[in-house]
Amino acid sequence: MKNNKPKRIIGISGSPRRHGNTEILLDRALEVAKRKGAKVKKIFINELKFSPCQECKNIRKDGVCIIRDDWQILCSEIEKADGIILASPIFFGSVSAQTKMMIDRFQCLWLAKNIFKTYKTKKRKAGAFICVEASNRKDFFINAKSIVRNFFTTIDTDYRGELFCSEIDKKGTAREHPECLKKASNIGKRILSL
Ligand SMILES: Cc1cc2nc3c(=O)[nH]c(=O)nc-3n(C[C@H](O)[C@H](O)[C@H](O)COP(=O)(O)O)c2cc1C
Structure with missing residues (x-):
C-alpha cells in the first residue's frame, strides 16, 4: 500500500550569518522540496542554546544525551525526519563550529550503536550536504564532507547528495x-525521491 503521508524534510543551517550564502542555498532546496509536497522545517543552529559535548562520565547507554538543552529539539526533529539537508559554510577548512558542536553531541548515539550495541536503527533517512566557501579549495570540501558522512552514518542517514560552492564570500x-542555485533546487527535488 502506498504511503501518502508527506515526507518531512529538515534543513539545518550551521552558519552564524542569517540570510547569508549557506541559508540562501538551503532555502532554495527547501522551497523546491516544499513545492513538491514535502513538509519542511528549517533549523538555524546558531539560534539554539546548547553546550558542546561534555564527555559526561555517567552517560546513558541507550543513545540519549543526558544534557537537557536546545540540542534535544534538534535531535527530536532529526528523529522525525525522512530527509536531512545539512548546510554549512567552510570555516578554517572545515564545517563551522556551530555545525561541529551539534554533531559532537551525537557521541552518545555513536557509543550506543558501536560500543554498547544497545541501539537499533528505527528508520533510514536520506541526506544531502550543502557547503560554501570563499576560496577554491577542494581539500576543505573533502574535509567537511568526511565529517558530515560520519555524522550521517551515525544518525542512520544515507549520504545521497552534495553541493559544494566555491568563491562565494560576501x-x-x-x-x-x-x-549553485540550480544545483540546490536539484537537491530539494532529489531528497524526496531517495
Ligand atoms: C570564521 C571564518 C572562517 C572562514 N574560513 C574560511 C576558510 O577556511 N576557507 C574559505 O574558503 N572560506 C572561509 N571563510 C569564508 C566563508 O566560508 C564564506 O564567507 C561563506 O560564504 C560564508 O557563508 P555564510 O554567508 O552562510 O556565513 C571563513 C569565514 C569566517 C567568518
Missing part, C-alpha cells in the same frame, strides 16, 4: 551564482 552573493 553576504548574499550566492544569489549571483545561478549554477
